[in-house]
């Protein structure tokens with residue numbers, strides 16, 4: 001079959017350019033992204049920044065590459081007394097903002113080569129003077145790419161990334177998603193992409209293992225585009241770079257492309273302010289005491305600074321990089337291992353420089369209070385039950401949902417139906433889908449995105465359940481699609497009935513039956529838990545529930561009692577039931593509002 005090919009546009013479009021123009025403005029005029037312009041410049045051997053000013057000739061070459069015929073606009077005659085309009089300036093003066101290196105996390109499916117890629121990048125960029133130096137694992141490292149730096153976090157994977165984000169710390173600027181060219185997109189590839197997207201972090205795809213016989217990068221690109229990650233060749237703007245971590249192929253190309261994406265993101269920091277940073281790794285070193293690797297995000301950290309970090313504080317005694325080199329000062333986007341803290345902080349803890357020990361202590365107290373109030377808030381912000389209230393108060397404009405199903409086939413119809421449930425105030429957004437049980441990583445994602453988790457024929461793993469309970473993340477599981485959609489719809493309209501779950505309090509066995517003025521008394525031996533007067537009870541015989549009612553009276557010897565614990569006997573009168581037999585089970589339960 002012959003496919004219709006759109007006619008190739010032979011004639012170039014005319015464009016008028018001023019004598020000088022910024023990269024960004026040039027992109028705007030041609031209706032292409034600044035990324036496209038930067039890449040064309042790279043192909044012409046020019047590493048440009050987004051706000052860099054190009055002369056006409058350079059701009060014209062780029063324009064020609066992109067299908068435009070440029071002519072120079074005649075400069076307007078100078079108006080006496082009026083200055084020519086100024087070009088936009090990159091840095092807002094006064095704030096001393098400067099471009100900072102990008103901080104990169106590598107993610108992807110297990111065995112696709114994350115660790116190998118991190119190693120390859122580290123080793124390709126060892127300069128002659130450093131060669132032979134012993135690299136140390138401090139949790140992050142920085143490489144030099146033609147005079148510009150890129151920082152890599154050494155803990156690959158989207159779990160670490162999202163766990164940090166769930167703690168309120170976002171350090172990653174760019175996610176490199178590794179996909180093995182011989183294995184293609186796999187479940188954790190999808191997770192990595194969704195986690196990066198949910199965080200609003202741009203993605204660069206590294207198609208790895210291209211040295212292998214079965215490598216097929218085109219299949220990977222197609223699979224990615226099916227997932228909505230549009231690779232450049234497929235008309236999108238996501239850069240993909242073929243690499244081999246093992247054979248060290250394409251590494252510098254990958255680094256160049258990371259820098260291009262960083263340019264577009266316009267990452268800035270002020271090195272002159274008091275330093276702020278985030279702990280990426282921490283441990284108790286046997287000989288040197290508490291050691292924390294901090295990524296400085298703003299300002300410059302210096303030896304002797306007093307810092308508050310998470311729940312601890314200290315005075316910086318020493319700092320060194322991943323090559324073991326001692327540092328006196330550490331600027332934005334630079335990782336450094338610190339010594340001098342009083343105890344070991346946690347990954348994700350925030351570091352701030354303070355004036356004195358007293359101020360450090362005051363900050364720690366304030367953080368504790370904030371954390372406590374945040375804990376209360378976050379428990380509320382992610383539940384279907386009070387969604388409507390949150391929406392009405394304007395606290396929520398989007399309901400983020402992580403959707404897990406038993407089979408792939410259920411995902412699309414449920415996702416589409418969910419996303420169609422939209423009210424005037426709220427949009428439903430499914431940020432991640434997957435098959436299988438609900439994992440800790442799902443809970444972290446819901447936490448970081450202030451969302452909820454919906455399982456369709458999918459249950460939470462024990463670890464995930466515990467985490468969700470402690471962090472107050474709402475997990476709802478359904479086995480009927482109608483109920484699932486109806487629940488979300490009702491929640492958005494404020495019509496959701498609160499849901500209850502049953503908690504079994506105790507069980508006892510009928511061991512004797514006594515006559516009583518109004519019927520029968522069951523002599524019960526409590527086998528486990530407790531029976532309390534206020535609980536609801538069921539009478540069960542051979543697995544059949546014979547009555548579901550309440551306790552009318554409960555006595556031990558002659559006394560009325562409210563509670564009887566395991567191993568003890570009591571006489572029970574059960575409301576509306578008399579027909580006991582020995583061996584009947586009396587089960588006490590309570591209904592608790594879930595979430």
Ligand code: GDP
Nearest residue numbers: 110111112113114115116208209212244245246
């Ligand atoms: P991770 O689980 O994503 O960190 O993957 P690893 O970096 O541990 O790599 C998994 C396996 O793939 C290891 O046996 C690596 O040697 C191998 N591997 C990684 N990158 C490449 C590559 O570019 N080419 C080939 N042939 N093998 C690779």
